[in-house]
Amino acid sequence: xxxxxxxxxxxxxxxxxxxxxxxxxxxxxxxxxxxxxxxxxxxxxxxxxxxxxxxxxxxxxxxxxxxxxxxxxxxxxxxxxxxxxxxxxxxxxxxxxxxxxxxxxxxxxxxxxxxxxxxxxxxxxxxxxxxxxxxxxxxxxxxxxxxxxxxxxxxxxxxxxxxxxxxxxxxxxxxxxxxxxxxxxxxxxxxxxxxxxxxxxxxxxxxxxxxxxxxxxxxxxxxxxxxxxxxxxxxxxxxxxxxxxxxxxxxxxxxxxxx
Numbered sequence: 001x002x003x004x005x006x007x008x009x010x011x012x013x014x015x016x017x018x019x020x021x022x023x024x025x026x027x028x029x030x031x032x033x034x035x036x037x038x039x040x041x042x043x044x045x046x047x048x049x050x051x052x053x054x055x056x057x058x059x060x061x062x063x064x065x066x067x068x069x070x071x072x073x074x075x076x077x078x079x080x081x082x083x084x085x086x087x088x089x090x091x092x093x094x095x096x097x098x099x100x101x102x103x104x105x106x107x108x109x110x111x112x113x114x115x116x117x118x119x120x121x122x123x124x125x126x127x128x129x130x131x132x133x134x135x136x137x138x139x140x141x142x143x144x145x146x147x148x149x150x151x152x153x154x155x156x157x158x159x160x161x162x163x164x165x166x167x168x169x170x171x172x173x174x175x176x177x178x179x180x181x182x183x184x185x186x187x188x189x190x191x192x193x194x195x196x197x198x199x200x201x202x203x204x205x206x207x208x209x210x211x212x213x214x215x216x217x218x219x220x221x222x223x224x225x226x227x228x229x230x231x232x233x234x235x236x237x238x239x240x241x242x243x244x245x246x247x248x249x250x251x252x253x254x255x256x257x258x259x
Contacts, residue, residue: 007055011238012236013058013237015059016043016046017038018063019063021062023064023067023127024127028187035243035248043070046247047082051083058079064091072088072105073105074104080104085107087107090110092134093127099144107180110148110149111153112168120158123153123158138177151183152165153185154186154187156201156202156203159208163219166219170221181226182221182225183226185228185231186209186230188231213225
């Protein structure tokens with residue numbers, strides 16, 4: 001891994017793509033298939049580089065990070081020892097089956113595309129009953145006292161459901177859920193899902209997206225609600241992945257590469 005120049009001080013969160021593979025096919029997926037599966041040595045080296053910068057939190061993702069053919073929990077432990085907060089950006093199935101395997105994960109980022117199962121499952125395809133599975137995992141995380149973040153990709157199919165999701169979040173808070181934040185991602189026509197012919201159908205008018213975010217922010221949830229209009233241009237999040245064993249960095253590079 002070639003060391004990268006120092007990161008800007010305003011970048012505090014690192015989104016690390018461990019592998020491209022995923023076992024569900026979301027209609028809006030922004031991920032690509034042509035980057036490396038990180039080796040443990042490269043992944044650990046990346047954690048050490050991040051800890052030497054202004055990064056305070058790492059998001060382990062992909063693809064689906066629970067499919068990484070190495071030990072995600074051990075990588076999270078390595079990151080924790082370096083002083084980094086560890087987050088797992090997952091569709092949830094692997095965690096639901098083996099939550100005990102992820103003891104070193106500080107926070108789980110879970111997808112909630114709608115409070116209505118049919119809408120959610122139509123956007124996240126390939127795993128029958130995905131919405132129900134996420135709900136079961138949320139229940140388990142509540143029982144175990146584990147922290148979670150919710151993520152919603154706002155498309156034409158679920159934009160109107162954002163206030164309903166806010167009401168659902170209030171219900172899980174009432175049951176003792178430890179919720180760190182809620183991220184509302186604007187659909188981008190990128191990747192193996194977003195760049196397909198569905199792109200025009202899934203796109204939401206900017207005014208509708210902004211209104212949905214305003215409603216979510218005004219719902220009085222008691223934790224941050226983030227409007228993520230274009231994550232590739234985030235002021236706080238930087239992106240990291242490997243190609244041919246070399247570290248690649250940055251939303252601009254990600255966009256230019258077509259990944």
